[in-house]
Amino acid sequence: MTSLDLIIVLFYFAMLIGVGVYSSKKIGNESDYLVAGRRLGYGLYVPAMTAVVLGGASTFGSTKLGYQYGISGLWLVGMIGLGILGMGIFFTKKLSKLSIFSVSELLGNRFGNSSRYISGLVMAVYDIMVAVTAVVAIGVMFSALFGWSSATAILVGGLIVVFYTMLGGMWAVTLTDVIQFWIMFIGLIGILIPVGIYHAGGTSGLVNQVSPEFLSLTNIGGKAIFAYFLLFFFGMMIGQDIWQRAFTAKDEKILRKGTIYAGVLCIIYGIAGAVIGMVASVVVPGLADPQQALPQLVIKILPTGLIGILVAAVSSAVMSTASGTIMASSTIIVNDFILFKSTKNRTEKEKIKLTRIVTLIVGCIAILISLVLQDIIVALDVAYAILSGSIFIPVIAALFWKRVSAKVALSSMVISAIVVIADLIIEGVSSLNAIIWGVVACAIVMGIGTLVQNKNTPVVEEVNKNI
Template sequence: MFGLHLLDIFAILLYFGVVVFIGMMANRRIKNEEDYFMGGRKFGKLISVFLAFGTGTSSDTAISASRETYRAGMAGIWIQLLWLFITPFYWIVAPWYRRLRVITGGDYFQLRFNSKALTGLYVGFSFLSLMFAIAVAMTAIGKTVEIVTVKPVQELTVEERQSVEQYEELTQLRQSQSERTLEAREQSRLEELSALEKAGAVKARYSFLNTSVAVPVIALIILFYGVAGGLFAAAWTDSLQGILILLLSMLLLPSGLSEIGWFSGLHEKIPDHMFDLVSNATASEYTWYYILVLIVMNLVGVVAQPHFFATGGGGAKDEITARVGMVFGNFLKRFTTIMWGLTGIVALALFGDVIKDADMIWGYATRQLLGPGFVGIMIACLLAAAMSSADALMICGSALFTRNFYEYIVPGKSEKHYVLIGRLASVALIVGAVAISLYFNNILSLLKYIWQLPVIFGTVFWLSIYWRRLTVKAALTAVGYSWIMIVLLPGILPEFSWVAGHAHKEILAQPNLAMLYMVGFDLPSLSKPMLMTINYGLQVIVPFLLLFAVSLVTAPPERKRLNEVFARLHTPVCADENEDRNRVRACVNNPQLLEKDKWLPGSNWEFIRPDKKSVNGFLICIAIAFAILGFAFFISRLTFP
């Protein structure tokens, strides 16, 4: 059935049954908005670790890591491993989300700036970024299910067989074109088949379950248990799914390495440069400077991610739980990233001559290397990875819509009413993600787009935490500029004929690079990695400059409102809610209490002196990051057995 063994179908149905049961059980604990959107702020360390691990780990993280190493060698793991040296900073920022005592990022921006316009923009940005993040996961699992359930030749229809034969002919013509000049007849045939491929009439394969079927089915399952149980269901299922994700990271390697002759056989088949962790500009884009700018850009953007206000520590029962959950959940992901990258190298050695679409490699390896039952377990693991991210992101998105949009226009309703609206918003978010997934249908193009989106509000968030002088007008200016440069212009510039027909259209399609090119910079002489480094660097630097410049020429924000924000950030969370509320209120009423912990008392800068727990924890995290990097280097150089 569907190209799967009965054991495989049983494994998948068993997984679906368990997560749906968890959702139904979690539904009994939902009493109010805080329960539905934040899990009642009751999560302990283990649940927090798996919540952070599950939310940050999706099927696309496994598939994109293996995809990039398949394409660019071990340096390709930086598509996910770039977060390695960002993770120690989570030890510093995790308490922020707990101390702010808000449910959503929209709550924070409204509290800090008292601007419905800025809050509304944040809600819109968050919905867009969450839809794209969920779409990435769905695209990855859809492509894998598609190739795992591929039809054998004898079950193809006449039309399907003709389409596959035409694809093989197209592949041969493209190969010939790369080796010699085609004859006129061949060139005409190449153009004809290429047009049919673009229209979807020529395909490499046909499957019992294609992406357009698999993605909506997965979405329905996520909606069923996620809408019922809220963040409780997401956290509990993430514990199960976290175990399956760990299994996912190891499942293909034993059989793959065994077939190729283990590590010694792997190095015989793959060129040495493919095992370099840092590449050069001619081999791939993952040069040291491109990796560095990606790390900086993501560090700036990640703090404003909408789900961090819940899964980044906001749902934890105390600050140390927030830190442990956020840091070690993400370190667990960094370790598994290395194993996924190694899987891509093993797949290249085994199937490099067969698979040209790197997005398909995980599914093809699953079909070739795993037996009945294990294919179903692999699909269940990938489903777990996709659903563990999508469920939490869905709940965070619905919280934003409900609290920071709907409650503004329909105030005064009951908690039960707002939970219902949150559930309906979850449905809308998932439907939007499905539409994006089916439109893009390419994992890397989705990833490189969503890398940039968090920067839009990330610059504002960082400066709002550390600089009292930041104004709402400056924030709106920077957000507007970033939206134009990251979302609007890159979308419309390629449509202009003078850009599309230009010899350097890749440069002119990016507004930052286009401006530099038009004022005389010799950008065409630079490598692609250097161009991307410059582009991403400007997307971070210019908004910060705008924030400073506009803030200094506009009226400072209201001091009383600022005291409320920074009183929360200065006051550690207390388990007793009444006592916690009283401590915050004492700091609000006596702002001088806020000055004693600052490095620069009396100034607009809010650099709080770190305690030993913060310093020692951060240094330990740095050491762990280097240890994980060392493990990656060890694995890439291992030549025995």
């Protein structure tokens, strides 16, 4: 990478730090720090919601699958987009009426404190693990970019994200995500695809050089498509990082339409990633590691200056995920454990200070885990399986089924979590059946429990009046 490319990348990182400092001046209360004051319009909300879900896994994953399977590589990110669309269509009317900060707070208000703690623990661990994967990816990029050791790269890259997230809260995360959104879309769709297609011989040249299967939407296989549906569709609709962005919208109209727009943009991004992978299969064929399709294509076809923009674009994708999940985990810890259990009356400034401290600690924990834990995917898979298999149905019930009691909801969460963990032990952590059996067990316990319970069984109603 040339000096010009390096200057572009360093300028981008300096800009992120500057945004953190600027955003800190916009923080007046807890709502400003956690949900950007609940006052975002389309111009900020749509890019921020889109960027938080389009991380390094989405970017590298879609290009890798495009390299291997052609246009059907879109399904990984496509299911993420469909999950966001589903949330926009089915959840936003309810969410717009809730003055809460977390998914766990909803479950706690609706089903009692035990449900709040269990769901909060699962979500906090899950978000930390997602942050760890993002910090590791940042470290890999920084190591390749600057020639640093892996540990140094993780420390520097991780601390940049932690710094602006801690300082500016959701305002910093939102503003940096908007910047990252535009860099991602301009870099990958506006620059890399046109230049890549040109080097592949134009659209007709690309089509003629790939195998016919690469043009089929089902080439990746029905099993893989179903797997992506299980893994991403449900999780996107109940993720704390996603809900926390939803709570930043100014009103119901922006929340609903903006979330739907974000879902559509995610699908477009998935298509773009698959196309980039197809282009790479023609321009840089025979790669031993398909994960290298994107960086090798960038190095092969882009001139000085544009390489720096694309490096910034890929960094953007990863950093947006890291900042969003660090923020999500710290929000749950503060809102659903520390402040909820505390009897001390804190001022808004004290709450902000506390949340900043927790955000710093969570970020440092993510960095530390990135340095010492070799197989983070195991922890991530377990947390995600429990999240989707045990929390999805209770969230649906909290929003749409008022007769479910606290005891039934808690039982369904605990039993389904046991089922998920048992399946993971028996079939391995990569088992998709764990999510299926978890959802089925949760639905059965909740359905039967609600039908057989005494009609006079008390139902927690604190949230019901708002939904």
